[in-house]
Each structure stands twice: as structure tokens, then as C-alpha cells.
Amino acid sequence: MADNKEVDQISGTETTGHEWDGIKELNTPLPRWWLWTFYATCLWALAYWIVMPAWPLISSHTTGLIGYSSRAQLAKSVAEAREAQGAFLDRIEAASLEQIVADQELLEFAMAGGGSAFAVNCSQCHGSGAAGFVGYPNLNDDDWIWGGDLEAISHTIHFGIRSDHDETRFNEMPAYGRDELLTPEEINDVAEYVLSLSGSGEDAAAAARGEVTFAEQCSACHMESGEGDYELGAPNLTDAIWLYGGDKAAVVDTIANSRAGMMPAWTGRLDEATIKQLAIYVHSLGGGE
Amino acid sequence: MVEQAVVENTTAGVTAEPGAGVERSDAEPVNKKERRSLYQKRIKIYPKLARGAFRRWKWVIMAVTLSIYYLTPWIRWDRGPNAPDQAVLIDFPSRRFYFFFIEIWPQEVYYLTGLLILAAIGLFLITSLAGRVWCGYTCPQTVWTDLFIAVERLIQGDRAARIRMDKAPWGAEKVVRKVATQVAWIIIAVCTGGAWVFYFADAPTLAGDLLAFQAPPVAYITIGVLTFTTYLLGGFAREQVCTYMCPWPRIQGGLLDEESLVIAYDEDRGEPRGARKKHSHPTDLGDCVACNQCVAVCPMGIDIRDGQQLECITCGLCIDACNSVMDKVGLPRNLISYSTLANVERVRAGEKPKLRLIRLRTVVYSGLIALVGLIMLFTLITRADLDLNILHDRNPLFVTLSDGSIRNGFTVKIINKAHHERTFRLELEGLPGAQLSVVGAGTDPDALTVESDTLASFRVFATVPRETLTDAAVDVEFRVVDRDSGSAITHGSVFRGPQ
Ligand code: SF4
Ligand code: SF4
Numbered sequence: 001m002a003d004n005k006e007v008d009q010i011s012g013t014e015t016t017g018h019e020w021d022g023i024k025e026l027n028t029p030l031p032r033w034w035l036w037t038f039y040a041t042c043l044w045a046l047a048y049w050i051v052m053p054a055w056p057l058i059s060s061h062t063t064g065l066i067g068y069s070s071r072a073q074l075a076k077s078v079a080e081a082r083e084a085q086g087a088f089l090d091r092i093e094a095a096s097l098e099q100i101v102a103d104q105e106l107l108e109f110a111m112a113g114g115g116s117a118f119a120v121n122c123s124q125c126h127g128s129g130a131a132g133f134v135g136y137p138n139l140n141d142d143d144w145i146w147g148g149d150l151e152a153i154s155h156t157i158h159f160g161i162r163s164d165h166d167e168t169r170f171n172e173m174p175a176y177g178r179d180e181l182l183t184p185e186e187i188n189d190v191a192e193y194v195l196s197l198s199g200s201g202e203d204a205a206a207a208a209r210g211e212v213t214f215a216e217q218c219s220a221c222h223m224e225s226g227e228g229d230y231e232l233g234a235p236n237l238t239d240a241i242w243l244y245g246g247d248k249a250a251v252v253d254t255i256a257n258s259r260a261g262m263m264p265a266w267t268g269r270l271d272e273a274t275i276k277q278l279a280i281y282v283h284s285l286g287g288g289e
Numbered sequence: 290m291v292e293q294a295v296v297e298n299t300t301a302g303v304t305a306e307p308g309a310g311v312e313r314s315d316a317e318p319v320n321k322k323e324r325r326s327l328y329q330k331r332i333k334i335y336p337k338l339a340r341g342a343f344r345r346w347k348w349v350i351m352a353v354t355l356s357i358y359y360l361t362p363w364i365r366w367d368r369g370p371n372a373p374d375q376a377v378l379i380d381f382p383s384r385r386f387y388f389f390f391i392e393i394w395p396q397e398v399y400y401l402t403g404l405l406i407l408a409a410i411g412l413f414l415i416t417s418l419a420g421r422v423w424c425g426y427t428c429p430q431t432v433w434t435d436l437f438i439a440v441e442r443l444i445q446g447d448r449a450a451r452i453r454m455d456k457a458p459w460g461a462e463k464v465v466r467k468v469a470t471q472v473a474w475i476i477i478a479v480c481t482g483g484a485w486v487f488y489f490a491d492a493p494t495l496a497g498d499l500l501a502f503q504a505p506p507v508a509y510i511t512i513g514v515l516t517f518t519t520y521l522l523g524g525f526a527r528e529q530v531c532t533y534m535c536p537w538p539r540i541q542g543g544l545l546d547e548e549s550l551v552i553a554y555d556e557d558r559g560e561p562r563g564a565r566k567k568h569s570h571p572t573d574l575g576d577c578v579a580c581n582q583c584v585a586v587c588p589m590g591i592d593i594r595d596g597q598q599l600e601c602i603t604c605g606l607c608i609d610a611c612n613s614v615m616d617k618v619g620l621p622r623n624l625i626s627y628s629t630l631a632n633v634e635r636v637r638a639g640e641k642p643k644l645r646l647i648r649l650r651t652v653v654y655s656g657l658i659a660l661v662g663l664i665m666l667f668t669l670i671t672r673a674d675l676d677l678n679i680l681h682d683r684n685p686l687f688v689t690l691s692d693g694s695i696r697n698g699f700t701v702k703i704i705n706k707a708h709h710e711r712t713f714r715l716e717l718e719g720l721p722g723a724q725l726s727v728v729g730a731g732t733d734p735d736a737l738t739v740e741s742d743t744l745a746s747f748r749v750f751a752t753v754p755r756e757t758l759t760d761a762a763v764d765v766e767f768r769v770v771d772r773d774s775g776s777a778i779t780h781g782s783v784f785r786g787p788q
Binding site for chain 2: 032140241
């Protein structure tokens with residue numbers, strides 16, 4: 001640093017005293033507005049340190065004068081949202097499923113709430129669009145195993161299927177092949193017959209033989225017509241929808257080894273209002289009865 | 290305006306030529322380039338009142354523009370029972386912009402874009418024709434600064450009196466006048482901020498709420514911010530805004546050419562300048578009598594005799610000042626005048642000055658304005674009061690039903706921009722045999738009701754037998770028909786099925 005102030009002849013500006021090969025650096029002052037803005041931001045930063053949480057300490061941090069915390073902020077907004085929903089949730093809790101569906105306002109609330117509850121709790125198995133996978137029913141279609149009206153859906157959600165709840169929906173199909181209840185030929189014939197129910201069998205003679213076995217072994221649950229029964233949770237075998245696949249190999253496999261999907265009971269895990277909203281949401285997907 | 294008969298013989302260094310009758314001023318062009326160092330405080334400017342044609346114009350334009358700004362929110366416009374009756378209203382909560390007979394929905398903000406484009410090119414055109422007339426007469430910064438200076442002049446007197454007052458020690462009169470000025474400025478500033486918020490809500494209601502301290506906080510905050518900026522920019526920053534803050538003077542450089550109107554001092558005629566006796570015309574002097582009146586009136590603190598300068602907002606006040614002087618000394622007017630750089634050269638070369646308005650850039654700007662204007666007019670005339678949007682379900686893309694038929698889900702959004710409820714019939718084209726159904730008890734695709742001025746959203750299922758579906762994706766078209774008027778609108782979509 002040069003102590004003697006030197007002023008550049010041409011620009012009339014002071015120099016910094018630095019010189020390289022005769023070229024001198026001008027000490028051009030900062031624009032006034034810039035400088036003041038800079039001072040203001042410094043002040044702001046200082047104030048921020050004091051007012052807001054800023055400095056990390058060994059095991060915590062400074063909390064600031066106004067005690068702001070983003071966690072508290074989140075808790076507050078969640079509480080506010082709860083509060084805002086409270087009135088609706090109370091009404092939903094008090095109303096029957098039919099009453100909710102009849103009230104446009106409640107219906108919209110329930111469908112939205114059910115949608116988000118579905119995304120959190122159900123989509124892992126049924127898919128985010130509720131279209132299911134092999135072994136996990138598609139909830140958009142009009143084919144139901146345990147019934148598709150509001151009550152039935154609500155019951156299924158409450159107690160699950162083959163769950164550990166006492167009131168769970170439960171049935172068991174015998175494993176005709178594994179337990180050697182039928183011979184492989186008989187299983188083949190029954191499979192042909194089942195396929196023929198929805199018009200896709202290939203071997204009419206086998207189907208005719210299978211019809212007899214079906215009447216003996218299967219019709220108790222699946223009904224003589226093959227249309228199944230909601231009470232027993234026996235799927236309709238005459239329609240175009242197959243939970244485990246509708247080709248011959250899949251049907252043979254089902255008869256030989258049985259199938260038993262499992263769905264947990266949600267009562268106790270979700271509150272009543274949420275289950276109602278879920279039932280209404282699932283019912284609204286397009287197949288509700 | 291109160292006429293101020295202050296003669297500037299009180300400030301130091303002012304001399305009155307005996308018998309000349311011309312005020313002389315030692316006004317300094319404080320913003321003259323050589324004087325302006327980078328790190329310098331603002332030097333206060335004391336603009337003197339000019340009298341003449343341009344000053345009168347500026348009063349008129351100030352009155353008109355301020356009236357437009359303050360009064361527009363109070364104009365009523367009847368739109369029927371279901372819509373606000375304020376002629377100009379930006380309604381954020383219900384997302385509408387009302388402008389007299391035009392009503393703009395959020396999805397039509399391109400009209401606003403169009404207006405902004407028109408305003409920008411319009412400004413380009415005006416600038417290339419007549420220079421910085423925007424700056425000189427209509428820019429809010431100019432108008433409000435002018436108003437603030439007028440108030441200051443009314444309370445503290447004209448230039449000389451104001452300078453005198455600033456130099457004088459504080460006394461009762463000085464305190465009263467200074468405080469009165471500040472109070473008047475703040476009142477104007479509050480009214481400015483206050484008028485702004487009326488564009489965003491029903492003005493009479495909001496006015497009542499504001500006075501009863503029941504208006505939303507954002508209204509008070511907006512008023513507060515605008516009060517502060519008006520007070521600061523109109524009372525103190527003034528010419529600094531134009532010289533340092535505003536981008537417009539920089540852009541102008543690219544818009545002006547040598548045929549654009551600028552304020553020009555005729556130095557061939559004026560120089561060498563010098564004082565003289567009335568009606569005497571010494572041959573060794575030009576016409577400029579060196580009275581400095583053009584500097585004294587300049588709100589930007591420059592001397593136009595130094596030539597074209599970035600600071601000059603072409604307000605024309607120096608023309609007025611100079612013409613008054615020329616009249617008094619009996620010389621021809623327009624020593625300072627609106628002229629073009631090309632004309633200065635023409636006169637030098639002995640040619641007649643002329644205005645060339647039709648030039649490549651003015652033609653291009655006019656063409657662009659006409660084009661954008663026509664496009665906007667066309668879309669405005671042909672725009673419907675009905676809009677339709679179709680969203681195909683993304684998950685699942687399709688659903689197989691128990692009888693084997695294929696179902697697709699859609700969200701159908703119908704926007705009814707009419708001010709009355711309407712009932713529509715929904716049809717699907719391009720997919721023979723398709724059945725439509727709408728989710729919701731009692732909703733019939735033949736009778737979808739949409740309230741006035743709303744967007745209604747319906748869940749719609751379309752179902753076809755498997756055999757009719759020839760392709761994994763079939764292009765379809767939804768059509769919505771108003772059951773009363775028969776007017777219809779269509780929107781394309783796609784119907785999906787298994788491979
Ligand atoms: S320079 Fe900018 S602020 Fe100043 S009058 Fe022109 S447009 Fe307005
Ligand atoms: S030089 Fe003249 S026209 Fe330009 S700003 Fe000053 S008074 Fe106005």
C-alpha cells in the first residue's frame with residue numbers, strides 16, 4: 001500500500017498505488033447506491049443471526065430471538081389442515097355411507113380423502129391407479145369376489161381377507177392336484193370346462209367330461225352356473241376377468257395348487273372416517289355396485 | 290397554479306442587465322457530464338417554472354393521465370347480475386380480468402401479452418418518430434415528479450425562493466413551509482398507493498373497508514409500499530430515476546435515428562453567446578443571450594446547449610424558457626426547438642429542413658403493430674364463451690369389464706363463460722357403439738349442467754365391446770353441445786385398449 005495518494009492525471013481518480021509495467025490501477029469508488037445496499041445487506045445478515053436460528057452449536061443450534069423453527073411451522077400447518085378438515089371428518093364419521101354419497105359436498109371430500117388414503121395404504125398392492133396386478137384385484141372393473149356395493153367394500157377394508165382379524169373374510173379352495181383329490185386328467189377336463197364357461201375352451205369333449213367333475217367338486221362354491229358367490233367369496237368363472245390369469249396353464253395351476261390371496265384388516269389401523277372415505281373412493285372407481 | 294413573480298436577483302452572482310428585461314440566472318447544469326463524478330451525492334435541482342406552449346401541454350397531460358389513474362376504478366359497467374360492475378377490475382380470487390366489455394380468463398392471458406407487445410412496439414414507433422415524448426410527457430415518473438415540483442413551488446415559491454429558503458437558517462416560516470410540503474407529498478403518495486388497490490377489488494366496498502380498517506392486510510401493505518416509492522421517487526430521487534435506474538433511456542439509443550425528433554439548440558445561430566442590451570444586435574454575438582434560463586427550468590439539471598444528452602427527457606421546458614426570452618429581446622423564436630439531427634445538417638448545407646416520417650423502421654414498427662393488433666382482434670371476435678378440455682386417465686389406461694368390453698376413463702372440463710347457467714349434451718365421435726356414462730348419482734351425459742362463469746369437471750366413462758376396438762389406440766373426439774343454443778365445441782382425445 002502506498003501512503004502517498006496519487007491521482008491519475010487523465011481520469012482524475014485516485015490510484016491504488018499498484019503498478020504493473022507502468023500501468024496503474026485506479027481506485028474507482030463504488031457507486032453510492034451499491035455501497036448502501038451492501039451495508040444494508042450486512043446489517044440484515046447481522047440481524048438475521050440474532051433473530052433467526054443461525055449458528056450450529058455442538059449438540060444443537062442457536063434458536064434466535066423469535067424462536068422460529070421449520071419443524072414447528074410444519075406441525076402448525078398440519079394442525080391447521082386437520083382443523084380445516086375437522087368439520088368434514090366429523091360429518092363423515094356421523095353419516096352412513098349412503099348419506100355421504102347423497103351429499104355432493106361430502107362425496108367430493110370423501111373421494112379426495114379416499115384417494116390420498118388409497119395412495120398411502122393400498123396402492124402398494126392394488127397399484128396407484130387401483131388397476132391391480134396378477135393376484136391383486138383390479139378395483140376399477142365391475143367384477144367383485146366378495147361383493148362390490150358400499151357395504152361389502154367397507155366390510156372388506158375393515159376386516160381384510162384371510163387376515164388375522166376374527167371377522168376376516170375367509171375361504172379356502174382345495175389344492176386338487178397337490179392333495180391328489182383329482183387326477184391330472186380330471187384337472188385338465190375341469191380346466192377345459194371352466195374355460196368353456198367364458199367361451200374360450202378348445203377341447204369340447206374334455207369340457208363335457210369336466211362338467212361332471214365340476215358339478216361334484218366345484219359347484220358348491222362356484223355355483224352350478226360357475227357364476228360364483230359373494231357370500232363365499234367364490235369368483236365368477238364365466239366372465240372375462242381372471243385374477244390369476246385366464247389361459248389354460250394358469251387355470252390348471254389354480255385348480256391343482258389352489259390360490260389364497262391375503263389382505264390385511266384395516267380397522268384399528270385406520271380410523272372410521274378414513275375407511276369410509278376409502279370405501280367410497282374404491283366404489284367410485286367405476287365398478288361399484 | 291399560483292403565479293410566482295419571483296425574480297432571481299437574490300441569488301449570488303445574478304445580474305440584471307439594465308433595460309434588458311431578461312432575467313438572468315447563474316443556474317448550474319448540475320448533471321453536466323464533466324461535473325458528475327461517480328461517487329457524488331445528488332445535487333438538488335431547483336427547476337424554475339417555465340411558461341409557454343409545452344408547459345401548458347404538460348399541465349393538460351398531467352391532468353388527463355392522473356385523472357385516468359385515479360378515476361378509472363370508479364367507472365361502473367353493467368355486466369348483469371352474476372358479474373362485478375366495475376369497468377376495469379383485476380379479480381385475483383376468481384381469476385378474471387375485466388376491461389369494459391372484455392373479460393379475460395386465466396387461460397387467455399395471451400391477450401395481456403398481446404397488449405404488452407402492442408404497448409412496447411407502440412413505444413418504439415413513437416420514439417423513432419418523436420423521440421422521448423413518453424419520457425417528457427406521460428411517464429409516471431415524469432408526471433408525478435412534475436406534480437411534486439408543482440406542490441413544492443406552490444408552498445415554497447419558485448426556484449429563487451426555494452434556494453433562498455434552503456440557505457436560510459431554520460425559523461418558524463421555513464419549518465411550516467417545509468413540513469407543509471412534506472405533508473402534501475405524503476398525501477399525494479398515499480392517494481397514489483390507495484388508487485392502485487382499487488383496481489383489484491370493488492372500489493366503493495374497498496374504500497369503506499380501508500377506512501374502517503377492515504381491508505385485507507395486503508391492501509394496506511400495497512398502499513404502504515407504493516406510498517413509500519412514490520414519496521421517494523417523486524420527492525427525492527426524481528431525475529436520478531431517469532439517469533440511473535430506468536432502462537428506457539438506454540433502449541432509446543437503439544430506437545432513435547438522425548430523423549427522430551429531439552430537443553436541439555441551434556448552435557450555429559446561437560453561438561457565440563453573450564449578454565447584450567435589449568433590441569441591440571451586436572454582430573459579433575450569436576442569438577443566445579446567455580441568460581441561462583434554459584438551464585434554470587430544466588428538471589434534469591442539464592444544459593441543452595451542450596448538445597444531445599442521455600439525461601434529456603425532451604420535456605420541452607427549455608424551449609418555453611428560451612422562447613420567452615427571445616420574445617423579450619426581440620429575436621426570432623426556436624433557438625431551442627424540436628428538431629432532428631438530419632435537419633441540423635440540412636440547414637448547415639443550405640437545404641430546407643423536412644420531417645421524414647416514413648422510414649424503414651417506422652414502417653416495420655407500424656406493420657408489426659397492425660399485425661399484432663389484427664391477430665388480437667381476430668381472436669377476440671372469434672373467441673367463444675365455451676371451452677372444453679379432455680384429460681384421458683393415465684392410470685389405468687383402460688379397464689376390461691366382466692363382459693369383456695373395454696372401458697376408458699376421462700376427465701371432461703367444461704368452461705361456461707356465459708353469465709347464465711347452461712346445460713350441455715356430451716357426445717363421443719369416432720368410436721361406434723361407445724356408451725358414455727358420468728360418475729355421480731343422477732348425472733346424465735345428455736344433461737350436464739354448468740353454472741354461470743365456472744369450470745365444471747366431470748368423470749366420464751366410455752365403454753365399447755371388445756370386438757369393435759380395432760386398435761390399441763383410437764383417435765376420438767368429444768363434442769359438447771349447448772342444449773338451448775345448439776352451439777358446440779369439440780376436443781380430441783384417444784381411446785385405448787389392449788394390444
Ligand atoms: S427515463 Fe425512464 S423514468 Fe425517466 S421519464 Fe423516461 S421512461 Fe420515465
Ligand atoms: S434539456 Fe430541455 S427538454 Fe431536456 S430535460 Fe432539460 S428542459 Fe427538458
